[in-house]
């Protein structure tokens with residue numbers, strides 16, 4: 221047997237992969253309620269399915285770089301197709317940014333908490349994650365982020381609305397980061413749930429170090445189909461092309477995305493369904509003493525139950541065992557260990573989940589009294 225470690229890039233031994241155990245379990249037990257990875261509970265439309273079937277008929281051919289869909293996307297932002305790079309979900313964009321800008325020992329500055337993949341892909345290229353805790357009300361701590369910038373900062377991540385905290389970064393805070401002139405990802409994965417908030421895409425005309433990323437995995441509801449895109453200055457898109465794996469987006473995913481782009485009413489319907497779910501969960505959980513839900517503009521709600529005395533993990537475990545709902549708990553933040561996140565499901569699933577949480581906390585109260 222070869223001693224593989226001798227050949228492995230030195231930092232790889234320490235790397236933990238993105239945890240997909242919950243997905244493995246959810247696929248093998250379809251009766252479980254998947255409220256842990258910010259999926260959309262509504263399946264693709266008939267039109268999307270038909271488009272995929274038509275595309276599959278040409279499945280013997282390699283795809284091109286998607287000039288038609290790039291033009292369609294560009295038009296929405298009043299940009300050109302040369303400003304659009306299409307990808308295998310926006311995770312690929314995150315990975316490409318790290319491969320483009322981060323050498324071993326370089327730093328990537330991001331908020332804590334945020335989407336864990338940024339850190340994982342940073343470490344995969346030997347980079348150092350510099351995670352700056354959000355403020356106690358879970359807003360970007362911009363002074364602390366600015367203080368954390370060093371000559372080795374090669375990438376800054378701004379996720380807006382942020383996963384899992386749910387809020388947008390205010391414009392003046394964003395501009396303080398943008399003006400640093402350091403390559404910055406503005407991840408707008410959840411923006412389509414709130415189109416009244418304008419995309420930051422127009423900034424790429426003035427700032428050639430910005431990348432605005434979008435995905436079809438969330439409001440469009442195509443996480444399993446895998447399609448995303450980046451908007452950036454033409455030169456930066458040119459760098460993406462240099463390191464991309466050719467044919468990164470399949471004919472099927474391009475066709476699905478193109479069909480979904482044409483169905484504006486369907487997108488609105490999905491967003492409205494989700495947002496009603498967010499309102500319901502937020503309202504119901506706000507009523508419980510000691511429970512603080514954070515209002516979210518995404519398809520998830522972060523909750524801090526520390527003041528009930530329960531940990532996030534205890535709640536997540538109870539809801540799983542008693543209601544078959546998979547949630548996600550979070551590492552302690554600012555000394556508080558009651559954080560967990562609900563990814564919105566169907567209205568029925570949301571209700572089952574809320575009731576299970578209430579039941580857990582009621583039982584706990586009773587136990588304390590006896």
Ligand SMILES: Cc1ncc(COP(=O)(O)O)c(C=O)c1O
Nearest residue numbers: 309310311335383409435437448
């Ligand atoms: C903020 C954020 N960006 C990107 C992604 C990745 O999405 P995709 O499915 O497009 O790779 C996620 C997934 O949860 C996310 O939360």
